[in-house]
Amino acid sequence: MNAAAEAGLRRILAVVDLLIDAVDEETLVPALLPVMLSAVPGDSIIWSPRAGAADRPLTLPADLLSQDVRDAFAREAATDSLVRHTTTGPGTPMRRSTLQTRSEFHSLAVYADVYRPFGAEQQLAMSFPAGYAEGVPRKVCMAISRSGSDFSDDDVAAAALLRTRLSHAMDRLAPPRALPPLITRRESAVLTLLARGLSNQQIAHRLAISPRTVDKHLEHAYAKLRVSSRVEAANAWLTRGATAVRLGR
Structure with missing residues (x-):
């Protein structure tokens, strides 16, 4: 194993160790985001839990999304194929460049109003089941963004490796599913x-x-x-x- 591969494995194991030791979601996620950005390098990360009622996303940097950007995303997200992949599609790790060309991405209103303001020229996104919230199945959508080079095959593989472990950890930490009446x-x-x-x-x-x-x-x-x-x-x-x-x- 070369030095780069060994360093990448260490970053992945750091995420796994954090997930194993986690005792609750509230303390896990703020600690997890910078470690995820190390395992799958990027400039920013968005962690967006979704259930019956919309949860507020967590981001790193913390002030990544202004209210104007949030409002624009709510209006225009349905036009974004990467968002559809994570919210209603299979949610496997996906590069934006796999779904659309750079010019196609730049032609979207959601690019000008949402992604360009925080430099999201390249993105890798995925989603995974995360237990239940008030009896409703819950998932987490996660997007890592870069302003420079695209994500590599190794980045996609690292995300895929961590996706199952993230889902298992979130399911373990979720409140017990309410029994039916x-x-x-x-x-x-x-x-x-x-x-x-x-x-x-x-x-x-x-x-x-x-x-x-x-x-x-x-x-x-x-x-x-x-x-x-x-x-x-x-x-x-x-x-x-x-x-x-x-x-x-």
């Missing part, structure tokens, strides 16, 4: 008959309980299924059933 056996029986089209009176007769008790069971089940009507409850039970809830006694 607990549906009682009686609520399950009521919902099953409701989904078959029975009225409350018929359900009460079938289960040997009062119609008022059926109403109460449905009231509780609606809240657990996050629905507000008989039709919604029936559809939820037919399409999701026990995958949406846990069955109690």
Whole structure:
């Protein structure tokens, strides 16, 4: 192994060591960003968690993105093929130059309004699963930018090597996924008959309980299924059933 390859391996191992020792995301990420910029050299890095509600990105340098740049990105990101690759595509490490020529990149409004202000002439981006946030699957999109030479094949390989380890670390540090709501056996029986089209009176007769008790069971089940009507409850039970809830006694 030559000296350059050995130095690159040491930088990758520094990231791995940091991930292994991490105890929470809040302290990990600020320490991780400069180490990532060493493993995959660049001028800046953007770490953008995404879940049901948009998280604010973290950057190095910390003041990389002005509010004007953030606003422009929100307006124009959908036109950026590299953003689409990381947000809705496979998220594997990708150089911008693989997706578009320099002139194609420079012709985009998102280049003039977002990337040119902080010197992002070359970019390498990827995304990876990062556990759950409030029950919603979460991913992190990460972009490393340079003003000079393009990223090499070795840079892409280093990012690919670290991507799986980053995902495992973030999944480990994420809060435990919330358990689905607990549906009682009686609520399950009521919902099953409701989904078959029975009225409350018929359900009460079938289960040997009062119609008022059926109403109460449905009231509780609606809240657990996050629905507000008989039709919604029936559809939820037919399409999701026990995958949406846990069955109690």
